[in-house]
Amino acid sequence: xxxxxxxxxxxxxxxxxxxxxxxxxxxxxxxxxxxxxxxxxxxxxxxxxxxxxxxxxxxxxxxxxxxxxxxxxxxxxxxxxxxxxxxxxxxxxxxxxxxxxxxxxxxxxxxxxxxxxxxxxxxxxxxxxxxxxxxx
Amino acid sequence: xxxxxxxxxxxxxxxxxxxxxxxxxxxxxxxxxxxxxxxxxxxxxxxxxxxxxxxxxxxxxxxxxxxxxxxxxxxxxxxxxxxxxxxxxxxxxxxxxxxxxxxxxxxxxxxxxxxxxxxx
Ligand SMILES: Nc1ncnc2c1ncn2[C@@H]1O[C@H](COP(=O)(O)OP(=O)(O)OP(=O)(O)O)[C@@H](O)[C@H]1O
Ligand SMILES: [Mg+2]
Numbered sequence: 001x002x003x004x005x006x007x008x009x010x011x012x013x014x015x016x017x018x019x020x021x022x023x024x025x026x027x028x029x030x031x032x033x034x035x036x037x038x039x040x041x042x043x044x045x046x047x048x049x050x051x052x053x054x055x056x057x058x059x060x061x062x063x064x065x066x067x068x069x070x071x072x073x074x075x076x077x078x079x080x081x082x083x084x085x086x087x088x089x090x091x092x093x094x095x096x097x098x099x100x101x102x103x104x105x106x107x108x109x110x111x112x113x114x115x116x117x118x119x120x121x122x123x124x125x126x127x128x129x130x131x132x133x134x135x136x
Numbered sequence: 137x138x139x140x141x142x143x144x145x146x147x148x149x150x151x152x153x154x155x156x157x158x159x160x161x162x163x164x165x166x167x168x169x170x171x172x173x174x175x176x177x178x179x180x181x182x183x184x185x186x187x188x189x190x191x192x193x194x195x196x197x198x199x200x201x202x203x204x205x206x207x208x209x210x211x212x213x214x215x216x217x218x219x220x221x222x223x224x225x226x227x228x229x230x231x232x233x234x235x236x237x238x239x240x241x242x243x244x245x246x247x248x249x250x251x252x253x254x255x256x
């Protein structure tokens with residue numbers, strides 16, 4: 001699996017959420033995603049960047065071009081923060097569940113927009129969310 | 137933070153979103169619109185998103201909030217010009233845009249508002 005970096009940036013303010021969208025859009029377009037798939041991955045990234053900012057107290061994002069089984073190509077995006085972490089991962093993934101006054105759509109909805117989704121979190125340590133979308 | 141202009145066209149207010157929306161801009165727009173509806177006595181709000189290339193849950197929720205809020209002030213809201221890729225993504229994200237009326241373009245949105253107002 002060869003991985004080529006396609007961008008990295010901190011997420012520490014509201015305007016960074018917009019910048020993450022733009023960075024992911026550029027990476028997805030140059031990787032060759034269809035317009036619909038570009039829109040899906042940018043929307044997923046927007047949800048996750050906001051979670052990193054609002055729930056994680058800020059963090060960073062890294063984007064890589066990745067090659068999977070049978071030579072398929074895709075984009076992998078990793079969001080990391082050193083915030084409070086998520087005490088109950090299963091609950092966090094339930095559609096409609098929010099610890100604040102959100103719709104609780106961010107994680108559950110994002111999961112549907114990508115091909116691979118992984119959520120790692122340690123209370124008190126932080127949270128890492130990794131998503132992959134393959135080019136069709 | 138950028139400000140989104142609100143234009144008055146007859147009995148309606150037109151908001152055409154031409155920038156990549158950040159969360160604070162969304163909040164400011166909701167407040168500006170509420171003020172404008174009261175000030176102008178507008179009977180309808182048209183939100184043109186034909187230039188918007190992504191709608192996430194935060195932006196989607198804004199449409200529902202504006203629709204509910206304007207209804208309380210006796211104005212109808214219609215969202216026009218949603219791009220197909222945005223619509224497909226919203227469905228998969230699971231956002232239902234409750235209470236938000238939509239039309240394909242500005243002209244049809246105006247017609248929808250006109251007909252819902254009738255002769256009132
Ligand atoms: N990076 C994070 N750090 C800590 N907690 C998180 C993080 N991301 C998500 N969570 C927790 O998981 C819950 C569910 O997240 P999700 O994005 O689905 O909903 P939300 O952000 O509350 O609402 P929405 O995204 O619909 O506005 C959050 O309410 C929060 O408690
Ligand atoms: Mg969220």
